[in-house]
Amino acid sequence: GAVVSQHPSWVICKSGTSVKIECRSLDFQATTMFWYRQFPKQSLMLMATSNEGSKATYEQGVEKDKFLINHASLTLSTLTVTSAHPEDSSFYICSAYREFSGYTFGSGTRLTVV
Amino acid sequence: ELKVEQNPLFLSMQEGKNYTIYCNYSTTSDRLYWYRQDPGKSLESLFVLLSNGAVKQEGRLMASLDTKARLSTLHITAAVHDLSATYFCAVYMDSNYQLIWGAGTKLIIKP
Numbered sequence: 001g002a003v004v005s006q007h008p009s010w011v012i013c014k015s016g017t018s019v020k021i022e023c024r025s026l027d028f029q030a031t032t033m034f035w036y037r038q039f040p041k042q043s044l045m046l047m048a049t050s051n052e053g054s055k056a057t058y059e060q061g062v063e064k065d066k067f068l069i070n071h072a073s074l075t076l077s078t079l080t081v082t083s084a085h086p087e088d089s090s091f092y093i094c095s096a097y098r099e100f101s102g103y104t105f106g107s108g109t110r111l112t113v114v
Numbered sequence: 115e116l117k118v119e120q121n122p123l124f125l126s127m128q129e130g131k132n133y134t135i136y137c138n139y140s141t142t143s144d145r146l147y148w149y150r151q152d153p154g155k156s157l158e159s160l161f162v163l164l165s166n167g168a169v170k171q172e173g174r175l176m177a178s179l180d181t182k183a184r185l186s187t188l189h190i191t192a193a194v195h196d197l198s199a200t201y202f203c204a205v206y207m208d209s210n211y212q213l214i215w216g217a218g219t220k221l222i223i224k225p
Contacts, residue, residue, distance in 0.1 A: 006156075032211055043202065043215045044157075093156055097211050103147070108156040 002028050004096050006106025013084055013113055021079045021109045023094035029074035030096030030104075035067075038091040038108075050077055084113040116141045118205050120216030128224055130192050135219045137186040137203035145206035146186045147213065148177050150199045157202070160188075193223045 003026045013019050023033060032051050036044040048064075050056040050071035058064045066088075068080040077096075081088055094106040117140040127133055137146070145164055149157040161170045163179035163186060170177050174197065176189045186203055200220045204213035 034212070041220075043217050046212060049210065049212065091154075095157075095213075099211075102162060103159075103213065105157045105159075110154070 002026075002096075002098075002101065002104045004030070004094060004104045004106040006094055006109060008109055009107060010110040011112070013111070015085055015113055016083055018080055018082045019084055019111060021081075021092055021094075021111075023077050023079075023096070023106045025075045025096045025104070028096075028098060028101075028104075030077070030098060031074065032097040033071055033077040034095040034097065034103075035069060035077075035079050036093045036095065038093060044093065047079075081111065084111070086113045089113045116143070116205060116207060116214045118203065118214050118216045120203055120219055122219060123217055124220050124222075126222045126224065127193055129194055132192065133190050135188040135190075135201055135203075135221075137188070137205075137216050139184045139186075139205045139214070142181070142184075143205045143207065144181055145208075146179050147204045147206070148186070148188055149202045149204065151202065151218070152199050160201075190221075195223050195225050197221065198223045 005024045007022050035047045038044050046059050047062045048056045048058045048069050050069045052071050052074045056069035071077040089112050093108045096104045119138045147162050148160040161177040166181040168179045174191045179186045200218045202218045203216040
């Protein structure tokens with residue numbers, strides 16, 4: 001079946017540094033990629049939607065200059081958390097969407113900012 | 115704005131019992147998903163329900179969709195400990211392909 005490879009699985013970084021999370025669709029082309037964050041014991045919160053070759057659409061309240069999303073190809077989307085702070089610590093999940101096939105989720109990235 | 119209400123939010127039950135999780139949504143949609151999430155893990159797809167009256171079953175789990183009532187149910191039959199997890203429903207928005215998520219039901223099944 002379709003697989004989305006998400007890396008890293010977990011990362012610890014110092015406050016003020018930037019972290020890049022990659023999601024790569026294996027054996028299929030993801031026309032649309034969704035990026036979520038999830039706080040403990042909460043549901044998924046959509047951060048942004050990205051389509052290959054175009055700028056991401058951010059949800060209200062999500063700082064686009066802080067959470068940089070790049071979807072340069074149909075198989076790779078990246079989320080960069082810039083100047084990370086402890087409040088950015090969360091579980092980040094990507095989800096690739098293909099029409100008629102639905103959604104494939106990455107395995108998630110646990111970000112801890114110290 | 116589409117809202118998705120899932121209940122109960124927390125469910126503790128004994129092995130062998132039956133129970134149902136409910137997912138209500140506020141506007142028209144013809145597609146609904148159920149997912150399972152284990153602690154520290156990502157989402158595992160359980161069911162996609164594509165039409166009114168759709169019913170799908172996998173093992174001890176059965177999901178149904180009533181688009182007229184805007185209600186989906188996830189029924190657990192003769193629960194076993196391995197089914198302990200958080201279950202989410204998500205409703206599809208065809209305007210932008212987004213999923214609108216329920217709050218999740220944390221299910222604990224005691225031996």
